[in-house]
Amino acid sequence: MKTLDELLQTGKKHMMNTYAQLPIVLTGGSGSRVQDSSGKTYLDFVAGIAVNALGYGNETLKTTLHAVIDSGLTHCSNLYWNEHAITAAALLAEISGLDRVFFCNSGAEANEAAMKLARKYGHRNKGKDAGKIISMKHSFHGRTYAAITATGQPKYHKGLSPLMPDIEFAEFNNTASVEALIDDRTCAVILEPVQGEGGIHPADPQFLKDVRRLCDTHNALLIFDEVQCGMGRCGKPFAYQVFGVTPDAVSLAKGLGAGIPIGALAATEKAASAFSPGDHASTFGGNLISAAAAVVMLSSLQDGTLPENAAKRGTQLTKGLTALQQEFPDLITDIRGLGLMQGIELSTEAAPIISLCLDKGLLLVAAGTHIIRFVPPLTVTETEVDEMLSILKSAITEHRR
Ligand SMILES: Cc1ncc(COP(=O)(O)O)c(C=O)c1O
Numbered sequence: 141m142k143t144l145d146e147l148l149q150t151g152k153k154h155m156m157n158t159y160a161q162l163p164i165v166l167t168g169g170s171g172s173r174v175q176d177s178s179g180k181t182y183l184d185f186v187a188g189i190a191v192n193a194l195g196y197g198n199e200t201l202k203t204t205l206h207a208v209i210d211s212g213l214t215h216c217s218n219l220y221w222n223e224h225a226i227t228a229a230a231l232l233a234e235i236s237g238l239d240r241v242f243f244c245n246s247g248a249e250a251n252e253a254a255m256k257l258a259r260k261y262g263h264r265n266k267g268k269d270a271g272k273i274i275s276m277k278h279s280f281h282g283r284t285y286a287a288i289t290a291t292g293q294p295k296y297h298k299g300l301s302p303l304m305p306d307i308e309f310a311e312f313n314n315t316a317s318v319e320a321l322i323d324d325r326t327c328a329v330i331l332e333p334v335q336g337e338g339g340i341h342p343a344d345p346q347f348l349k350d351v352r353r354l355c356d357t358h359n360a361l362l363i364f365d366e367v368q369c370g371m372g373r374c375g376k377p378f379a380y381q382v383f384g385v386t387p388d389a390v391s392l393a394k395g396l397g398a399g400i401p402i403g404a405l406a407a408t409e410k411a412a413s414a415f416s417p418g419d420h421a422s423t424f425g426g427n428l429i430s431a432a433a434a435v436v437m438l439s440s441l442q443d444g445t446l447p448e449n450a451a452k453r454g455t456q457l458t459k460g461l462t463a464l465q466q467e468f469p470d471l472i473t474d475i476r477g478l479g480l481m482q483g484i485e486l487s488t489e490a491a492p493i494i495s496l497c498l499d500k501g502l503l504l505v506a507a508g509t510h511i512i513r514f515v516p517p518l519t520v521t522e523t524e525v526d527e528m529l530s531i532l533k534s535a536i537t538e539h540r541r
Contacts, residue, residue, distance in 0.1 A: 144177055162498060169196025172520050174503070185516040185528055186503045190336070190368050190481065193395035193437060193446070195517035201398055201436045208432045215427050224435055225426035231438040232406050235377045237386060240412035242405045243426035247367030247393035248282025250403035253420055254330065254363045254391050255286045257407065261361055261414035262327025271305075272325040274360075276312040280337035281330065281365055290330055293338065313343060315350040322354050328361040329354070333379040336368035339508045340476045340483030348385040361388040361411050367403075368481065371395030372518050375451030375479035377441040382478060395518070400433035446518045447479075453525050454479035457514060460529040468536055480520070483513040496535035502528060 142150070147165050165177040172195050173181045187193065194201055208214060208224070216222055229241040242253050255273055262270030275281070277292040288296055289304035297303060306325075311317035312335060322329070329351055335341040355362040364387040369379040373395065376382050380390070388411040393403035403425075424430070440446045458475065461484055465472040474485040486493070490506040497504050507513040512532075516524070 141177075147177070162495075164498075171195050171197065172517050172524050180501065182498070182501050182503045183524060183527055183531070184503045185514050185520075186505045187515055187517045188399065189394070189505060190373060190515040191394045191397075192399045193371055193373070193518045194398040194440065195519040198398065198436075198519075201433060204432050204436050205400070205429060208428050211428075214429050215424070217423065218421065218426060222426065222428050222431065224428050224431035228404075228426070228431045228434040228438060231435060231442060232392075232404060235438060235442055236390060236406050238390065238406040239409040240407055242407075242412075242415070242420065242422075243431065244403040244405070244422045245393075245401050245424050245430075246282070246403045247365075247391065248284040248287040248403075249422065250367065250391035250393050250405045251281045251287045251290065251330070251363075251365060252284055253405040254365075254389050255290065255328070256420055257389065257405065257411060257414055258328030258330075258361045258363065260419060261411055262325075264414055265359060266324060266327065270325050270327050272323070272327060273307045274310055274318060274321050274326060274329045275307055276331045276335070277309050278312055278335055278338035278341065279330075279332055279365075280335070281332075282367075312338075312341060313347045315347055315354075318351055318354055322358050322360065324358065326358055326360045328363050330363040330365060332365045332367075332369060333383055334369035334374060334478055334481055336481070336513075337507055339485070339511045340481065340513055342476060342478050343383065345383045345385070348380070348383050352385050352387075355388070363387060363389045363391065365391045367391055367393045368515075369478070371437065372441050372447040372450050373479055373481045373515070375454060376447050379478065396437060397430050397433040398437045400430045402427075402430035402434050404434070449520075450479040450518045453516075453520050453522065454482065456522060456525050457482055457529075460525065461514075464529065464533060464536070467533070468540075471536065471540070477514075480518055481513075481515055483507055483511045486510050486512065493532075493535050493539050496538055497531055500531050500535060502531040502535075504532075 168175040174184050175181050232241050259271045275290040279292040281287040281290045286304050289307050292309045389407035461475045472484050490512045494504045
């Protein structure tokens with residue numbers, strides 16, 4: 141077994157320099173906790189950044205994945221059908237109220253599929269010029285070219301020009317700003333019902349209703365990016381079900397495979413019909429392993445227990461964070477979010493407090509420079525939420541000494 145130093149040295153030498161990793165190597169997990177190579181355990185309020193929704197070592201997930209591996213067939217390409225993908229698509233359609241699903245491997249790919257579908261839809265229904273996509277300022281949609289272009293944060297665009305043409309930005313939660321941009325050339329509006337990487341900003345319900353109406357008026361698709369806020373995290377299977385506004389298409393990834401890579405675009409029949417055979421594809425999309433994991437995750441959403449826990453623990457978390465804010469009003473300037481996707485805005489940089497929490501055995505992640513976000517497994521317990529709040533309080537107290 142290599143030492144920690146040897147592992148870090150080799151990793152730094154041979155992996156591309158795209159991440160600012162913390163100096164720990166994770167080796168295992170159980171429930172809401174992960175373990176590093178030295179045997180130290182951490183309470184995990186990151187969950188692979190809103191991915192490991194079922195926590196670690198979930199028995200149903202383990203048994204299901206073992207069974208797929210034991211069958212000998214882990215992949216078969218989309219030249220053929222596989223039962224896991226069919227079941228996952230049917231479950232997704234049933235839970236979302238949408239009709240058809242395209243499987244891919246990540247959130248960025250799900251958004252690529254969404255934007256390609258939107259342009260196909262625009263060209264078919266409104267003419268060849270109808271390729272304009274409206275996105276939101278402070279949004280995040282992924283790192284591929286269309287997804288990064290649609291990301292409304294200039295810092296992610298540096299050094300990447302030329303970007304994709306015909307993607308414009310409106311102010312989030314500002315109906316007039318969308319109204320000013322939407323026209324006959326618009327094929328879609330894409331937005332996150334709760335902005336994640338942009339700093340945990342929930343949509344105003346009226347804004348979503350207004351954008352729904354504007355899209356209907358202009359025959360443009362309303363695409364919700366629920367890569368981070370979906371899959372039960374906000375207290376219902378989909379965040380849009382909390383807001384009561386249904387999109388024409390929703391992009392998903394992160395929690396969908398509960399730790400196994402899978403992305404998906406679900407859409408209404410009207411939107412999905414813009415794709416014909418050959419228009420879009422993904423070699424690994426709907427792969428047996430990832431689709432089987434999605435079936436486990438979607439089944440947990442369908443029976444209601446997971447979203448219900450997210451809602452209950454979310455209320456507890458807000459309450460605890462509010463108490464903390466009362467103790468440190470000059471440090472914690474805002475608390476935002478829904479269910480188990482929440483954040484606190486700080487008057488100082490988040491990194492030093494996150495680092496103190498790491499020392500104390502708690503994993504947290506920032507969303508921007510001044511926001512600490514809380515996106516634990518959706519199976520997190522009442523005791524664990526209290527434990528997190530107590531470690532955070534002790535880190536803040538130490539930070540202020
Ligand atoms: C809202 C949203 N969309 C898309 C993505 C990109 O997902 P992926 O990293 O799986 O490509 C992310 C990732 O953080 C996200 O938060």
